[in-house]
Structures are given as C-alpha cells and as structure tokens.
Amino acid sequence: MTNSVEVPAAGGASASGPARKGWNPTLFLVFPTVGLLAAFLVFPYLNMVVMSFRNPSTSQVFAPGFTLGNYLDALLDTDLYYLEILLDTMVLGAATTAICLVLGFPVAYHLARTSSRFKSVLYAFVLSPLLVGVVVRCYGWIIILGNNDGLINTTLMDLGIIESPLALMYNTFGVSVGLVHIFLPFMILPLLGAIQSIDPALEEAAQSLGASRFRTMLRVVFPLSLPGVQAGTVLVFVLTISSYVIPILLGGFSVMIMPTLVVQQLMDAMLWPFGAALAFILSIAGALVVYVYFRLTSRAIRGIA
Amino acid sequence: MTDEAPREAHGTAPAGGGRLRRRAGRVGYLGIVVLVYVYLLTPLVIVVLASVNAGEFLTFPPEGFSLRWYVSFFESEAFMGSLFFSLRLAFFATIVSTALGVAVALYVVRFAGRWRERLRLFILLPLLLPEILTAIALLFFYYNAEAFFRAMGFDLGSGVFRNSVLGLLIGHVLITLPFVFLGISASLYNFDRSLEEAARSLGASRLTTFRRVTLPIIKPGIIAGALLAFIISFDLFNISLLLKGIGIATLPIQLFDYVRWEFDPTAAAVATVSIVITVIAILITEKLVGLRSLRF
Amino acid sequence: MTELAIRGLSKRFGDVAAVDGFELRIGDHELISLLGPSGCGKTTTLRCIAGFESPTAGRILFDDRDVVGLPPERRNIGMVFQNYALFPHMTVRQNLAFGLEMRGVSKGEIGQRIARVLETVQLGDLGERYPRQLSGGQQQRIALARAMVVEPSILLLDEPLANLDAKLREEMRFFVRSLQKRVGITTVYVTHDQAEAMVISDRIVVMFDGRIHQVGAPDEIYSRPVSREVANFIGLSNFVDGRVLGAGDNGEFRLETQVGTLRCAYSETLAEGREVALIVRPEAIVLSGAAPADSAGSAGNAIAGRVSERYFLGNITGYRIACADGLVLQVQDDPWAGFGVGDEVWCTFDAAHAWIIPD
Ligand SMILES: Nc1ncnc2c1ncn2[C@@H]1O[C@H](COP(=O)(O)OP(=O)(O)OP(=O)(O)O)[C@@H](O)[C@H]1O
Ligand SMILES: [Mg+2]
Numbered sequence: 001m002t003n004s005v006e007v008p009a010a011g012g013a014s015a016s017g018p019a020r021k022g023w024n025p026t027l028f029l030v031f032p033t034v035g036l037l038a039a040f041l042v043f044p045y046l047n048m049v050v051m052s053f054r055n056p057s058t059s060q061v062f063a064p065g066f067t068l069g070n071y072l073d074a075l076l077d078t079d080l081y082y083l084e085i086l087l088d089t090m091v092l093g094a095a096t097t098a099i100c101l102v103l104g105f106p107v108a109y110h111l112a113r114t115s116s117r118f119k120s121v122l123y124a125f126v127l128s129p130l131l132v133g134v135v136v137r138c139y140g141w142i143i144i145l146g147n148n149d150g151l152i153n154t155t156l157m158d159l160g161i162i163e164s165p166l167a168l169m170y171n172t173f174g175v176s177v178g179l180v181h182i183f184l185p186f187m188i189l190p191l192l193g194a195i196q197s198i199d200p201a202l203e204e205a206a207q208s209l210g211a212s213r214f215r216t217m218l219r220v221v222f223p224l225s226l227p228g229v230q231a232g233t234v235l236v237f238v239l240t241i242s243s244y245v246i247p248i249l250l251g252g253f254s255v256m257i258m259p260t261l262v263v264q265q266l267m268d269a270m271l272w273p274f275g276a277a278l279a280f281i282l283s284i285a286g287a288l289v290v291y292v293y294f295r296l297t298s299r300a301i302r303g304i305a
Numbered sequence: 306m307t308d309e310a311p312r313e314a315h316g317t318a319p320a321g322g323g324r325l326r327r328r329a330g331r332v333g334y335l336g337i338v339v340l341v342y343v344y345l346l347t348p349l350v351i352v353v354l355a356s357v358n359a360g361e362f363l364t365f366p367p368e369g370f371s372l373r374w375y376v377s378f379f380e381s382e383a384f385m386g387s388l389f390f391s392l393r394l395a396f397f398a399t400i401v402s403t404a405l406g407v408a409v410a411l412y413v414v415r416f417a418g419r420w421r422e423r424l425r426l427f428i429l430l431p432l433l434l435p436e437i438l439t440a441i442a443l444l445f446f447y448y449n450a451e452a453f454f455r456a457m458g459f460d461l462g463s464g465v466f467r468n469s470v471l472g473l474l475i476g477h478v479l480i481t482l483p484f485v486f487l488g489i490s491a492s493l494y495n496f497d498r499s500l501e502e503a504a505r506s507l508g509a510s511r512l513t514t515f516r517r518v519t520l521p522i523i524k525p526g527i528i529a530g531a532l533l534a535f536i537i538s539f540d541l542f543n544i545s546l547l548l549k550g551i552g553i554a555t556l557p558i559q560l561f562d563y564v565r566w567e568f569d570p571t572a573a574a575v576a577t578v579s580i581v582i583t584v585i586a587i588l589i590t591e592k593l594v595g596l597r598s599l600r601f
Numbered sequence: 602m603t604e605l606a607i608r609g610l611s612k613r614f615g616d617v618a619a620v621d622g623f624e625l626r627i628g629d630h631e632l633i634s635l636l637g638p639s640g641c642g643k644t645t646t647l648r649c650i651a652g653f654e655s656p657t658a659g660r661i662l663f664d665d666r667d668v669v670g671l672p673p674e675r676r677n678i679g680m681v682f683q684n685y686a687l688f689p690h691m692t693v694r695q696n697l698a699f700g701l702e703m704r705g706v707s708k709g710e711i712g713q714r715i716a717r718v719l720e721t722v723q724l725g726d727l728g729e730r731y732p733r734q735l736s737g738g739q740q741q742r743i744a745l746a747r748a749m750v751v752e753p754s755i756l757l758l759d760e761p762l763a764n765l766d767a768k769l770r771e772e773m774r775f776f777v778r779s780l781q782k783r784v785g786i787t788t789v790y791v792t793h794d795q796a797e798a799m800v801i802s803d804r805i806v807v808m809f810d811g812r813i814h815q816v817g818a819p820d821e822i823y824s825r826p827v828s829r830e831v832a833n834f835i836g837l838s839n840f841v842d843g844r845v846l847g848a849g850d851n852g853e854f855r856l857e858t859q860v861g862t863l864r865c866a867y868s869e870t871l872a873e874g875r876e877v878a879l880i881v882r883p884e885a886i887v888l889s890g891a892a893p894a895d896s897a898g899s900a901g902n903a904i905a906g907r908v909s910e911r912y913f914l915g916n917i918t919g920y921r922i923a924c925a926d927g928l929v930l931q932v933q934d935d936p937w938a939g940f941g942v943g944d945e946v947w948c949t950f951d952a953a954h955a956w957i958i959p960d
Contacts, residue, residue: 029412044446133540136576140348242435499686506680507700
C-alpha cells in the first residue's frame with residue numbers, strides 16, 4: 001500500500017499547530033479595509049467636527065482660529081429661521097415615516113404570507129425601486145406630477161375635469177410623494193423579515209379564540225412585528241431627514257429642509273464652517289429623536305418579547 | 306356567566322353580515338397592496354413610456370412611438386461621456402470593494418474572535434451614516450488634506466482628491482463596501498466548515514482548500530455582492546454631487562442637472578438606459594446566483 | 602498498517618475539560634468505538650487525532666511518530682463527517698479524486714482507483730452525479746469511499762450514520778464493519794448509539810465528561826461494566842445496593858441487601874463490609890410463579906415481588922416488579938410468560954449473570 005503523503009517524524013515544523021503568539025498574518029485581510037475606513041471615514045468626520053468650529057471667512061473656505069459662533073448663529077437666529085427649517089425637516093421625516101408604515105405594513109404582510117407563484121416577482125417589485133437611481137425615480141414623478149405639463153394635469157384638463165392645473169409639484173405634497181416612494185422599500189424589507197418570523201399558528205390560534213382577521217392583525221401580528229417596525233421606521237426617518245435629491249427635484253427651493261440648506265451653504269455660499277455646524281445640528285437633533293423613540297418603543301417591544 | 310359572553314357575540318353576529326364584512330375587509334386589504342405596488346412601479350414605467358413617446362410631453366393617450374429621444378441622447382456628448390464615465394467608475398469601485406470585502410469578510414467571520422461584532426459594525430458604518438454627511442465630510446477632508454500636504458511642502462497639485470477620479474472612487478468604494486461585505490459574510494456564515502475540514506483531511510493545504518473548496522462555494526455571495534455594488538455605485542448621487550470635479554460628471558449628476566432645468570424627454574431616454582443597465586445587472590445576478598442571494 | 606497510540610491526551614476549552622487524560626493504544630486493523638453521552642468529548646478526541654484541534658497536553662503517535670503539531674493534511678488520515686461534508690460543487694467523481702490529486706497521483710491511476718472504490722461501495726454508476734442528487738445512504742457511502750480511496754493510515758468517523766433512518770442505519774453498520782475488515786484499516790469510530798457500537802467494534806471506549814470509564818470488547822462492557830454510568834448507558838440495568846458479607850466459592854461474593862442475601866460473581870477481591878452495588882440485567886432475570894425449591898441454594902438468587910406493570914415489546918415482554926423495601930426490578934422475559942399485573946412472582950437469576958460495581 002503506497003501512501004504518497006509523507007508523515008514526517010515527530011516534531012516536524014507545523015503551520016497550524018498550537019496557537020502562535022504575536023504577529024498574525026490573517027491581519028493582512030483586515031488592515032486595508034480598516035485603514036481605508038479610518039483614513040476616509042473616521043478622520044473626515046472628526047475633521048468635520050473641527051470644521052464646524054472654524055472661523056468663517058469671505059475669501060477662503062475658513063479663517064484661522066476657532067469659534068462657537070457658527071452654532072450660535074444657527075441656534076440663536078432672531079427669526080428662528082434655521083430652527084424652523086430643522087423643525088420642518090423633523091416633521092417631514094415623521095410624516096414620511098408614518099405614511100410608509102401605513103402603506104408598507106399590508107404589503108409586507110401580504111408578501112410574507114402569500115403562497116403565490118409570483119412571490120419572487122413581487123419581491124423583485126419591492127426591491128426594484130431600490131435598485132434604480134433616485135434621480136431616475138424622481139424624474140418619473142416629475143413627468144407625472146409636473147405642474148404645467150405633467151401627465152395628471154394634462155389628462156385632467158383634457159377631460160375637462162379641471163380648469164387650471166393643480167399644484168402637484170414644488171410643494172410639500174410632491175416632495176412627500178417622492179420621499180414615500182423612494183423609502184418605502186426600506187420600510188417593507190425589515191417588516192417582511194419580522195412578519196416572516198411570526199409563526200402563522202399564532203394567528204390561527206387567535207382566530208380560533210374568536211378574533212376577527214382585523215383584530216388578529218392588531219392584537220397579534222402587529223405587536224409581534226414591532227422589532228421590524230422599529231427598524232423600518234428608524235431607517236426611513238433617518239434617510240428622510242438626510243435626503244437631498246428628492247426635495248430639490250420635487251420641491252425646488254420652495255420646500256427648504258436641512259440637507260438642502262446645508263448643501264446650499266457649502267456649494268453656493270461657500271460657508272463651510274457654518275454648513276458643517278448646520279450638518280451637526282441636524283445630526284444631533286436626528287440622533288436625539290431616534291434615541292427618544294428607541295427608549296419609548298423598546299419598552300413596548302420588551303413587553304411583548 | 307362568564308362563558309356566556311362569547312357565545313352571545315357569536316349569536317348576534319349573523320353569518321351573512323359577518324361574511325360580507327370580512328369580504329369587504331379582504332378586498333380593501335388587497336386593494337391597498339395592489340395600489341402600493343402600482344405606486345412603486347408607476348414612475349419607472351412612465352419613464353420608459355416617455356422615452357419612446359413621440360411628443361415633447363407625455364400625454365394620455367400617448368402621441369405615438371418614436372426613438373428620437375434616444376437619438377438625441379446618443380448624440381449628446383455630455384450624456385454619452387458621463388454614461389461611460391459612470392460605467393468605468395462603477396467597474397473600478399466594484400473591483401476594489403469586492404477585493405477588500407472578500408478579505409475583510411473572511412477575517413470577520415473566521416478570525417476576528419471577540420472583536421467580531423465591533424468590527425462588523427465599523428465596516429457597516431458607511432451604510433449607517435447618512436450619505437450626504439459622508440459626502441460633506443469627505444469634501445472637507447480632501448480640501449484639508451491637500452492644504453496640509455501643501456503646507457508640508459508636498460504639492461500634490463490641487464486635484465489629488467478633489468476634482469479627481471481618485472477622490473470620487475474612494476467615496477464610491479466607501480459606500481459600496483458594506484454591501485459587498487454583507488453578501489460575502491452571509492455566505493461565509495452559512496458555509497459548512499466541515500467541508501474545509503474534509504478537504505484538509507484529504508491532504509489539501511489551507512491555501513488549496515480555500516481555492517478549491519471555499520472560494521467556489523462562496524462565489525454566489527461574492528458575485529451577488531459585486532453586482533449589487535456595481536448597481537449602487539452606478540446610481541450613487543450625493544457622494545458624486547459633492548465630490549465631482551470640473552468636467553467629470555457621473556450619469557446621475559448629468560441627469561440631475563438636466564432635469565432640473567430642461568424637461569425634454571432626452572432625460573427619459575437616459576433614465577431608461579440606466580434602468581436597462583440595472584436590469585441587466587439584476588438578470589446576470591439572477592442567472593448566475595439567484596436573486597435571493599442579494600442581501601441587504 | 603498503522604498503530605495509533607494516544608498518551609495522556611487532554612484538551613481544554615477555557616474552563617471546560619473536553620478531554621481529560623485520555624490513554625489508549627489502538628492496534629493495527631482494529632476498529633475502536635468512542636461511545637458516550639452528548640458532550641463527553643468524543644468529537645474533540647477525534648479532532649485531536651485528525652489535527653483539527655491541538656491538544657492542551659498529551660501525545661498522539663502514529664506508529665511511534667508524534668503527529669501533534671502536524672497540520673491535518675500531512676497526517677494521511679481519512680475522515681468521515683456526520684453531515685458527510687461532500688463538496689457540493691463537485692461531482693461524485695471529483696469528490697473522490699480530490700484527495701488523490703492532493704497526493705499527486707497520476708490521472709490514469711486516479712481513474713482506476715475511483716472505479717475500484719465505487720465498486721466497493723456498490724455505487725459504480727453514480728460517478729457523474731452531484732451530491733445533492735444522491736440519497737442520504739448513497740451520500741454516506743460516497744463519503745466513506747472518499748475517505749478510503751486515499752488509503753489513509755487511519756480512518757476516523759464521527760457519527761457517520763446519525764443522519765440515516767433507522768433501517769438504513771442498521772444495514773450500514775454491517776457495511777462499514779465488513780468494509781473495514783476487508784481493507785484492514787485502523788479505525789476510530791465515534792457514536793453515541795450503543796447498539797451501533799456493539800455491532801461494529803472490536804473494542805469500545807466508554808467516555809463520560811472527558812474521561813475514559815472503560816475500554817473493552819462489547820460483551821465485556823455489557824456484562825461487566827465498571828461503573829454505574831457505564832451500566833446505565835449501555836442497556837437497561839437493575840441495581841441492588843448492599844454490603845459484602847464475604848467471599849463464596851469459585852469467585853462469588855455474598856452480599857447483604859434490602860431483599861436478603863444475594864450471591865454474585867466478581868473477578869477481583871473485595872474487603873468484607875464494603876458498600877457495593879449488585880447489577881443484574883433485565884433479561885438475566887427469570888420469573889416464576891412459585892418459590893424455587895432451594896432459594897438459598899448454590900446456583901441462584903431469588904427475590905419475591907409483585908408485578909406492577911407489564912408491557913409488550915414484540916420479541917419480549919417487559920415487567921416492572923415491586924419487591925420488598927421499595928426496590929423495583931425491571932425484567933424482560935419471553936413473550937409467552939403469562940404473568941399479569943398484581944401476580945405474586947419470584948425473580949430468580951444466576952450468580953454468574955450478576956456483577957458487582959464497587960461504588
Ligand atoms: N470549539 C469549542 N469551544 C469550546 N468548547 C467546546 C468546543 N468544542 C467542544 N467543546 C466542549 O467540549 C465538550 C466536548 O465536546 P464534544 O464535541 O467533543 O462532545 P461529543 O462527545 O462529540 O458530543 P456529541 O455526541 O453531542 O457530538 C463539550 O462540553 C463542548 O461544549
Ligand atoms: Mg460529536
């Protein structure tokens with residue numbers, strides 16, 4: 001019998017023997033990525049913090065020295081201009097989130113429970129908006145909602161239903177339609193995951209106890225899917241309050257929210273320190289809202305778990 | 306006494322009325338579901354329709370079929386230039402983030418030990434932070450880094466990062482990396498380690514085992530992650546907007562500038578082509594590995 | 602072929618001693634089973650032999666060569682995994698060729714050896730299938746073939762039959778055993794199924810909590826267990842606590858128990874007055890309606906009791922007999938014995954069929 005693999009004598013050098021101490025070659029796998037993220041993510045964010053405390057300048061992007069002025073200017077503005085925009089942003093975020101939840105829940109439930117042959121097609125439908133660029137999707141809405149030549153307005157006027165065009169775009173309505181559309185998949189996917197993990201037998205149990213479908217939904221399915229609800233709502237809220245393209249394209253400058261304001265300060269007015277301060281005010285406000293929301297909802301979730 | 310109540314409830318709800326109400330509820334529920342699907346898909350369908358519509362504006366009913374907007378797109382140097390630029394950028398971003406993603410996913414799943422969760426979170430950071438903020442941070446950082454090098458006496462030129470493809474590429478890699486990482490680490494977590502042990506027991510070295518057993522089996526995860534990265538990069542907007550240089554614009558940026566001020570359906574042709582490219586990428590994914598391998 | 606010696610093998614995972622002081626020599630051509638409850642360290646022992654775990658202490662010798670520190674691929678082992686671990690992206694033939702390619706065997710020879718091994722496992726025409734296109738039993742045999750085709754020095758199997766249904770599992774036991782005997786390869790076989798271990802092994806190693814309790818041939822383990830754990834793990838047992846009264850004739854001891862004086866075989870010496878347990882297997886006990894003629898006679902023991910339960914198992918009938926002082930004896934008798942619940946019976950058994958466990 002021939003054994004082509006040599007079994008060397010005792011004590012032969014080993015590659016995978018007892019744990020070696022010190023330098024570990026597997027670290028080569030992780031260093032490039034960690035280096036990249038440290039240099040081009042962590043460091044830039046720290047740098048942005050510093051930038052928000054820089055002195056403004058008219059000729060350069062910032063002047064030497066540090067100041068709290070950028071924050072004070074934004075927060076203590078006598079017209080409350082910036083705080084009002086901040087509040088508008090949060091309200092828009094909350095509204096978009098609520099609408100996404102109401103529209104997304106039935107779809108997620110249906111997708112989770114359907115045994116249709118077309119299940120994967122429906123899944124692709126839910127995913128598809130995610131995979132098409134936000135500009136393209138907004139452009140679709142522009143064609144539909146356009147205030148003068150939009151599909152809806154021209155059709156309604158041709159039919160004689162309305163005299164003059166409706167204002168469907170360049171207002172909060174248009175922006176909301178776009179925001180909900182773009183972010184709905186981010187609501188549906190976590191809900192889908194949560195609902196799929198609920199044992200259908202629980203629903204049958206509720207119905208066997210005399211609950212109607214609607215009450216089963218309300219009393220059993222919804223509470224059990226709260227973790228998914230929490231994930232989805234936070235995701236949509238955060239995405240909404242930091243969205244830029246949709247408000248610009250569907251709202252023009254008549255719907256001013258924080259991200260549009262920030263980019264305006266940076267790109268048009270070249271006020272980098274002030275823009276950075278505004279960006280941080282938005283981040284901190286958003287984080288606070290999410291934190292409070294988490295505290296409130298986590299209690300409810302723990303109650304059911 | 307107590308068990309009287311439910312019986313009564315059953316008794317007073319006449320079967321006919323209850324069924325009607327249930328039917329109505331079900332129709333309402335399915336109605337909402339259908340409407341949401343319509344809502345999700347309409348803009349995409351409309352864009353495609355507008356691109357082959359003869360008239361300036363999409364009307365109902367449409368004015369007839371025409372490819373003239375495509376002709377106008379293909380004759381537009383700006384659009385064609387940015388289309389190819391976007392494709393190239395997405396290609397390189399995909400290559401880089403896939404290479405990094407495979408390596409780091411391997412480390413996180415296999416070797417990270419008690420650092421695993423923290424490291425995972427760190428790599429997902431670009432996904433968790435608002436893209437617009439990351440874009441702003443990068444913009445400042447590039448500016449400051451260039452100024453810093455200049456002050457140190459290394460004039461790298463004003464276009465090392467800003468106004469350069471490199472700066473843009475780094476931004477795209479940052480954003481696409483988490484997607485690749487998620488796809489690959491999911492397939493590594495599902496990977497049955499005893500397959501590797503079987504290979505080792507049969508005499509294969511670590512490297513051979515990786516090449517002949519591990520890699521072929523996690524390939525679907527890698528391909529799915531890479532194609533997703535390609536799609537994401539191809540459609541990326543905020544990073545590109547803030548980091549674009551003079552004279553280099555990605556397709557979404559070019560489209561954005563166009564639809565802000567002009568309304569003619571050339572934009573629809575451009576948008577349709579971009580949808581088609583995405584659909585092709587998805588079909589390749591589906592063909593190679595199945596859509597289910599796409600993970601978010 | 603190869604002789605395997607394991608000297609003082611210990612493996613700790615943090616605070617857990619998965620294997621503790623494992624000592625064993627496994628001879629050429631021998632098939633040894635590691636048997637024990639879940640978590641007792643069987644897999645860990647096997648993985649140490651294979652090289653997937655490095656021992657905390659101890660030596661592992663293949664024909665007097667210490668292999669500790671050698672990576673698995675240089676130990677020339679063959680291993681069969683519980684879930685088979687067939688490469689899903691390779692056909693059966695490619696799976697079988699893998700180990701041979703690693704050994705640089707020529708193409709022509711690979712073909713011949715694969716053909717031969719497929720013949721051996723009686724799956725000659727399945728070479729081009731993928732693993733998912735095979736039934737569980739076929740996958741199992743291919744996994745076995747893949748490990749054997751490289752002609753390893755040592756064959757290691759970790760619960761290779763655990764995923765098969767009961768019927769197939771019984772068939773495969775004989776298949777594995779006859780194959781091993783034919784090829785004559787030194788084999789370590791992990792299982793927690795005692796029947797499987799009995800059928801297949803030359804010797805059985807019974808483990809609890811990382812330690813070896815007993816090593817021996819199947820009949821020895823069964824009829825002369827060294828500890829309560831071993832007796833309990835393998836088959837059903839009755840224990841009767843007692844105290845040594847003294848030695849009788851031909852290696853017997855007399856014990857004083859709650860049901861009177863009993864006599865029992867035992868091969869070692871026991872001090873008078875020592876607390877021990879007598880163990881007797883249910884099938885060693887014979888039920889009779891009347892007291893035996895000479896209940897204190899030289900040959901047998903007899904305990905009076907009342908049938909409290911009776912159950913039919915097909916080839917045998919089981920009883921639970923309530924005896925004096927709360928002692929309950931389990932008895933298995935032939936299915937024709939006609940005792941019913943409530944009957945007064947005598948349980949008799951031969952001194953030679955009982956055994957002593959010194960607690
Ligand atoms: N990699 C590991 N890390 C920590 N503990 C481990 C590891 N592998 C095994 N153990 C522990 O070592 C002990 C023995 O495990 P082992 O897998 O050898 O048991 P086993 O006898 O094969 O059990 P089973 O019959 O369930 O397969 C168990 O307590 C187990 O929890
Ligand atoms: Mg085990």
